[in-house]
Amino acid sequence: MVGAVASGVKKQGALDMAMLVSDSPASAAACFTTNKFKAAPVLVDKETLTSNKGAGISAIVANSGCANSVTGDGGLEDAKKMIEAVDKSLGMGTGHRSSLVMSTGVIGQRLPMDKIISGIKRLSKGDLLGSDHKHWLTCARGIMTTDTFPKLVSKRFTMGNIQYTLAGLAKGAGMICPNMATLLGFFVTDAPVEPKALQSILSKAVSQSFNCISVDGDMSTNDTISALANGAAGGELITQGHPNYNILQEEVTDFAKTLAQLVVHDGEGSTKFITLKINDAITYEDAKKVANSISNSPLFKTAMYGEDANWGRILCATGYAGAEVNPSKTNVSFVPIDGSAELKLLVNGEPQNVDEVRASGILKNEELEVKIDLGTGGGHSCEFWTCDLSHDYVKINGDYRS
Amino acid sequence: MVGAVASGVKKQGALDMAMLVSDSPASAAACFTTNKFKAAPVLVDKETLTSNKGAGISAIVANSGCANSVTGDGGLEDAKKMIEAVDKSLGMGTGHRSSLVMSTGVIGQRLPMDKIISGIKRLSKGDLLGSDHKHWLTCARGIMTTDTFPKLVSKRFTMGNIQYTLAGLAKGAGMICPNMATLLGFFVTDAPVEPKALQSILSKAVSQSFNCISVDGDMSTNDTISALANGAAGGELITQGHPNYNILQEEVTDFAKTLAQLVVHDGEGSTKFITLKINDAITYEDAKKVANSISNSPLFKTAMYGEDANWGRILCATGYAGAEVNPSKTNVSFVPIDGSAELKLLVNGEPQNVDEVRASGILKNEELEVKIDLGTGGGHSCEFWTCDLSHDYVKINGDYRS
Numbered sequence: 001m002v003g004a005v006a007s008g009v010k011k012q013g014a015l016d017m018a019m020l021v022s023d024s025p026a027s028a029a030a031c032f033t034t035n036k037f038k039a040a041p042v043l044v045d046k047e048t049l050t051s052n053k054g055a056g057i058s059a060i061v062a063n064s065g066c067a068n069s070v071t072g073d074g075g076l077e078d079a080k081k082m083i084e085a086v087d088k089s090l091g092m093g094t095g096h097r098s099s100l101v102m103s104t105g106v107i108g109q110r111l112p113m114d115k116i117i118s119g120i121k122r123l124s125k126g127d128l129l130g131s132d133h134k135h136w137l138t139c140a141r142g143i144m145t146t147d148t149f150p151k152l153v154s155k156r157f158t159m160g161n162i163q164y165t166l167a168g169l170a171k172g173a174g175m176i177c178p179n180m181a182t183l184l185g186f187f188v189t190d191a192p193v194e195p196k197a198l199q200s201i202l203s204k205a206v207s208q209s210f211n212c213i214s215v216d217g218d219m220s221t222n223d224t225i226s227a228l229a230n231g232a233a234g235g236e237l238i239t240q241g242h243p244n245y246n247i248l249q250e251e252v253t254d255f256a257k258t259l260a261q262l263v264v265h266d267g268e269g270s271t272k273f274i275t276l277k278i279n280d281a282i283t284y285e286d287a288k289k290v291a292n293s294i295s296n297s298p299l300f301k302t303a304m305y306g307e308d309a310n311w312g313r314i315l316c317a318t319g320y321a322g323a324e325v326n327p328s329k330t331n332v333s334f335v336p337i338d339g340s341a342e343l344k345l346l347v348n349g350e351p352q353n354v355d356e357v358r359a360s361g362i363l364k365n366e367e368l369e370v371k372i373d374l375g376t377g378g379g380h381s382c383e384f385w386t387c388d389l390s391h392d393y394v395k396i397n398g399d400y401r402s
Numbered sequence: 403m404v405g406a407v408a409s410g411v412k413k414q415g416a417l418d419m420a421m422l423v424s425d426s427p428a429s430a431a432a433c434f435t436t437n438k439f440k441a442a443p444v445l446v447d448k449e450t451l452t453s454n455k456g457a458g459i460s461a462i463v464a465n466s467g468c469a470n471s472v473t474g475d476g477g478l479e480d481a482k483k484m485i486e487a488v489d490k491s492l493g494m495g496t497g498h499r500s501s502l503v504m505s506t507g508v509i510g511q512r513l514p515m516d517k518i519i520s521g522i523k524r525l526s527k528g529d530l531l532g533s534d535h536k537h538w539l540t541c542a543r544g545i546m547t548t549d550t551f552p553k554l555v556s557k558r559f560t561m562g563n564i565q566y567t568l569a570g571l572a573k574g575a576g577m578i579c580p581n582m583a584t585l586l587g588f589f590v591t592d593a594p595v596e597p598k599a600l601q602s603i604l605s606k607a608v609s610q611s612f613n614c615i616s617v618d619g620d621m622s623t624n625d626t627i628s629a630l631a632n633g634a635a636g637g638e639l640i641t642q643g644h645p646n647y648n649i650l651q652e653e654v655t656d657f658a659k660t661l662a663q664l665v666v667h668d669g670e671g672s673t674k675f676i677t678l679k680i681n682d683a684i685t686y687e688d689a690k691k692v693a694n695s696i697s698n699s700p701l702f703k704t705a706m707y708g709e710d711a712n713w714g715r716i717l718c719a720t721g722y723a724g725a726e727v728n729p730s731k732t733n734v735s736f737v738p739i740d741g742s743a744e745l746k747l748l749v750n751g752e753p754q755n756v757d758e759v760r761a762s763g764i765l766k767n768e769e770l771e772v773k774i775d776l777g778t779g780g781g782h783s784c785e786f787w788t789c790d791l792s793h794d795y796v797k798i799n800g801d802y803r804s
Contacts, residue, residue: 037721037729070717070729072752107714108753221718298700298791299799306800312509315472316623319439327439327472350474351510389700391796397701398708 004142329375406544731777
């Protein structure tokens with residue numbers, strides 16, 4: 001069951017608290033930010049998952065509007081009180097740490113605990129919680145900050161002869177950068193998964209999805225993606241050696257990619273959704289370095305916004321990424337989404353005579369793929385998603401707090 | 403003697419070629435971009451300095467409007483032809499490589515060599531070259547691209563009882579990022595300096611000046627800072643062991659800092675000049691990593707543009723910089739330039755009750771210092787200069803080529 005409420009942390013009665021309650025205690029896993037300043041809910045959830053060994057988690061509560069980050073010892077106490085309030089309201093008994101907690105919003109402000117606690121009480125009464133699409137949508141809205149739409153994905157898949165469900169949501173539009181679990185998100189499945197297997201599946205999925213997107217290169221102090229698996233659909237318990245492990249891994253990775261791409265589609269102020277395909281790198285890590293570097297280049301991003309086929313900026317960001325490159329074997333192309341032939345910009349390090357009319361036509365689309373072959377002979381690839389940098393990004397972030 | 407001419411590479415008769423001619427052959431040194439895609443003039447200058455062992459350089463020619471970068475073998479030939487044309491026009495004989503060459507502008511286009519050669523011929527006739535302030539200004543204008551003002555510094559200093567001069571210029575407003583010799587710039591001195599000593603002095607000066615600035619985090623394929631020393635003012639030859647070596651090092655470093663700061667003042671679309679002082683890091687490199695991370699954070703830069711005291715973004719960028727930090731000993735302050743007391747935002751990891759009126763007053767100034775103590779006990783510091791990210795940056799770079 002999921003739902004959301006307006007606790008009063010955000011102004012004007014906006015939804016600002018989301019809750020997910022599992023029918024039964026679930027296996028849990030999470031990936032957290034690698035920022036040195038970890039927010040209080042991140043530190044507390046880490047503690048919970050360690051002490052519970054990733055088992056017995058029944059709920060997730062997430063508030064928006066205040067990140068409970070860089071709030072000192074008081075902030076840690078607040079996060080623990082949130083958990084206690086959820087556990088108590090849901091009759092799970094205190095001291096067991098049966099919930100995970102997330103916060104997102106402004107850094108450096110304490111949570112208004114009276115509002116938070118009363119919000120949790122109202123939510124856990126149950127009449128605001130449910131399992132249909134409307135409830136999931138409300139839940140996804142409850143954790144939005146600068147997001148312009150709720151981010152929600154669900155899918156069904158079969159293992160053996162049992163049908164399982166994956167459903168989840170995420171928030172995030174700015175302070176989005178790879179190499180960590182980015183932003184807030186959680187998803188649930190009714191498949192039976194042992195906690196260690198769930199963590200391993202989640203970590204791999206996140207590395208190829210939420211860690212392969214960038215809006216602005218800023219890594220938040222609160223980034224958390226967590227997963228619950230309660231086994232309600234039945235079937236054998238999935239461990240790391242189980243034949244269903246790889247099937248589930250693939251399903252979860254695909255699912256996480258879809259959810260992560262929604263975040264890029266909602267990139268603050270963005271007007272373009274750009275897929276970067278980096279090929280023929282010495283290693284996967286090198287390919288990702290190049291994608292990361294291009295996706296964080298303000299010059300690349302503003303050129304995309306201006307629909308300017310200035311591929312020199314792509315080369316430039318490739319060259320300073322710190323990855324192995326063979327300049328005289330490097331290729332760069334724009335790949336249109338309509339399935340027509342790719343537009344070659346650079347072949348074996350030599351600039352091509354570019355049909356500027358066609359280039360401009362491709363860049364006018366809202367979606368675009370940039371393909372780069374690094375020419376190292378290593379053969380490793382990475383797929384990555386990013387967006388452009390527009391006037392609206394500056395507007396949104398020039399005055400976020402007021 | 404210095405000067406500039408409109409060779410026709412840029413449209414509408416704008417100055418686009420600058421030249422510096424030394425009275426006598428000089429010692430030369432240079433720091434180049436570390437981008438894997440090095441522009442043709444960078445590769446050719448490296449070759450020249452190696453084969454000449456940094457001696458016997460009489461001129462520098464630099465064109466703007468076309469970067470001669472990612473131009474394949476043809477581009478290398480073009481750069482060599484530029485050198486030959488300068489050497490020939492100045493009567494230095496061919497095959498000696500007596501000049502250095504620089505290019506800046508659009509990447510991936512070949513130089514229009516007829517215009518370049520005729521520009522060199524017109525410039526080297528001498529009536530366009532001179533040594534007064536007007537000529538230096540013209541010369542600085544000749545290498546501008548998106549710069550809004552020419553960047554020129556000169557100073558006099560004394561070693562022993564001889565007075566020496568340092569004069570130089572730079573261009574750059576975008577594609578500016580540290581950890582390399584950023585942008586184009588050159589300076590000359592009439593002090594007598596042995597080439598190896600000159601290179602060592604230049605490298606150290608650049609690491610604390612041009613490598614400590616960032617406008618947008620993009621590292622160009624053409625970045626070059628070079629120095630000529632012709633000894634015209636007399637005195638003993640300065641080698642690495644000479645007593646004047648350290649004096650000259652200090653003078654050159656100060657000079658380079660002033661020139662580098664001019665680039666930040668002209669940061670594309672910028673409205674604020676921000677000094678970052680990172681203190682108490684484990685190493686100088688760690689302090690620089692933090693400064694680099696903050697200076698490249700779009701969220702920090704847009705907050706500064708919006709005059710929003712959102713210090714959480716400073717913390718956030720500090721936390722993902724990859725440097726050692728002690729979160730519970732970290733301090734953050736705004737230091738006003740009027741000499742009034744610093745405004746403490748975070749003390750020992752605890753947020754302070756910030757006087758928002760005073761914070762907003764400090765942020766309204768065009769200049770500001772942000773001071774961060776990482777609390778590691780290591781005691782190492784770094785000073786770094788950056789600017790904000792405004793609507794105009796997006797405007798300038800959304801459509802650079804048209």
